[in-house]
Amino acid sequence: MTHITQIKIGTRKSPLALRQAELVKNELLRAHPYFSEDTFEIVPIKTSGDIHNDVRLADIGGKGLFTKEIDAALLDGRVDLAVHSLKDVETIIPNTIKLAGVLEREDPRDVLISNDNIKLMDLPEGAILGTASARRQAHIMDLRPDIKVKLMRGNIGTRLEKLASGEFDATILAYAGLLRLGHTQEISEVFDPDMMVPAVGQGVIGICARNKDQDFIDLIRNINHRKTEQCIIAERAMLAELDGSCRTPIGGYARIIHDKIVLSGFLANDSMNSAVRAKDMGRNPTDLGIKIAQDLKSELKK
Numbered sequence: 001m002t003h004i005t006q007i008k009i010g011t012r013k014s015p016l017a018l019r020q021a022e023l024v025k026n027e028l029l030r031a032h033p034y035f036s037e038d039t040f041e042i043v044p045i046k047t048s049g050d051i052h053n054d055v056r057l058a059d060i061g062g063k064g065l066f067t068k069e070i071d072a073a074l075l076d077g078r079v080d081l082a083v084h085s086l087k088d089v090e091t092i093i094p095n096t097i098k099l100a101g102v103l104e105r106e107d108p109r110d111v112l113i114s115n116d117n118i119k120l121m122d123l124p125e126g127a128i129l130g131t132a133s134a135r136r137q138a139h140i141m142d143l144r145p146d147i148k149v150k151l152m153r154g155n156i157g158t159r160l161e162k163l164a165s166g167e168f169d170a171t172i173l174a175y176a177g178l179l180r181l182g183h184t185q186e187i188s189e190v191f192d193p194d195m196m197v198p199a200v201g202q203g204v205i206g207i208c209a210r211n212k213d214q215d216f217i218d219l220i221r222n223i224n225h226r227k228t229e230q231c232i233i234a235e236r237a238m239l240a241e242l243d244g245s246c247r248t249p250i251g252g253y254a255r256i257i258h259d260k261i262v263l264s265g266f267l268a269n270d271s272m273n274s275a276v277r278a279k280d281m282g283r284n285p286t287d288l289g290i291k292i293a294q295d296l297k298s299e300l301k302k
Contacts, residue, residue, distance in 0.1 A: 004215055006039060010070045010079030013044040014155040016177045020205045021083045023180070027103060027223040043079050045070050071097055074208060080216055082208040086201030086232065087174075091240045093208070100209045100217045101224030102232055106176035108203035108253055110136065110196045112189040114170035115163060119189045123147060123170060130159070130168035138249030138268035139196045140172075142275045156181060172196075176203035197251030197266035197277070200235040204228060227256050230285050234263050237289025242267065242296065249275070252292070254285070263288050267296040276300045 007028070011021040021042045029035055047069045067084050074082045075096055086102065093099060112120050120143065123129075130152025131137055137149045152159055152168060156177055163171055170188070178184050207223075209216040231254035238252045251266035260281045268275035276299035282288035 004039075004219070006041070007035075007081065007216075007219075008041045008043050008079040009081045009083055010043045010045050010073045011083045012070065013046055016156060016181055017083070017085070018042065018044060019180050020085065023103060023205060024081070024083050024207055024223075028219065031222045032219065043073070045073055045079075071208065074210060080209070080213070081220070084206045084208065086204040086206035087199040089201065089206055089208075091236060096211050097208050098211045098217060099206055100220035101207050102228050103205040103207075103223065104225040105228045105231070106179055106203040108198040109175045109193050110172050110191045110198060110202075111175045111178065111187045112170055112172055112191065113160070113163060113186050114188045115166070115168075117188045118170070120144060120170075120191075127169040128167075130162060130171045133172070133199070134249040134268075134272075135199055135251050135266070136172045136196070138272045138275055139251070139266070141272045142268070143195075156183060160186060174198075174202055193253050194264055194277075194279075197264050198253045200239045200250065200252040201232060202253075204232060206232075230261060231255060234261050234285035234289040234292075237286045238263065238265055238293045238296075239289075241290045241293030252289075254288075257281070259283075261285055261288055263292050265292040265296050267300055269300060274300065 009021050009024060011017045025040045025042065067088055070082045073079045114123065125146045126148060128148045128150055129140060130150055132151055132153040140147055140149055152162055152171055156173060159171055159173065162168055175190060178187065207220045209220060234254040235252040239250060242248065242250055249268035249272060252263065254261050254263040260283060262281045264279045266275065266277050276296055278292050278295040278299060280288065280292055
């Protein structure tokens with residue numbers, strides 16, 4: 001039995017982030033029955049990414065803006081664990097922090113929400129689609145180059161409000177977030193992950209601890225979902241090899257089929273007028289991720 005009697009979980013303040021922290025807490029309660037509700041305190045932290053929600057993340061420092069304040073609270077002891085949407089976690093994290101584990105992946109696919117419940121290929125020419133994701137924009141330019149893409153940021157509720165106001169005709173969101181918050185009734189279309197390759201880590205909740213706190217790392221390892229972790233290792237190895245930032249249109253999605261990891265990758269150039277895809281399988285997640293990255297880079301140069 002652990003000697004830990006209090007666990008402070010740091011997370012963003014958004015409704016989805018708070019829900020994800022609750023899911024982590026519930027898994028810890030299930031795995032460690034000697035804990036009680038009183039053991040846990042969820043500590044909401046406002047991040048730079050939440051404050052500056054009217055500009056592209058790439059223009060103000062990248063996706064780490066959703067994690068750095070939480071990681072700072074972890075390192076100075078204000079919280080014991082940091083819960084992140086894994087797609088927001090930068091490829092290289094400080095060596096003082098350990099990605100200790102992940103929960104089982106929720107549905108990683110992207111979904112379209114449109115005002116008149118119209119599918120992507122049926123949207124009228126010149127329709128305005130809102131997104132802040134370079135990856136999603138690149139997919140749209142590949143699939144429907146006649147559609148106008150404009151910046152849309154904010155949490156799920158804010159984006160749905162912007163859509164309802166008529167400012168946009170459609171938007172693309174992660175299915176996982178909508179499932180966790182019960183907003184699936186708004187969905188117009190669920191994209192096949194080979195058609196619109198999800199972001200690396202999409203649908204996965206990652207839990208970080210201080211690298212020196214083995215007791216907390218051990219707690220998280222007890223709820224770590226091994227198959228999801230293997231997929232994440234492959235995706236993040238691909239991302240690292242591509243040296244991807246949130247300015248780079250990259251998608252990566254791994255799944256385990258018959259004891260092998262199958263990894264799909266997507267890469268577009270900076271101007272988004274050329275996009276390539278690659279897919280392969282293997283047993284070593286790191287090697288597979290590197291191979292897919294190299295295949296993508298090679299294809300894009302042709």
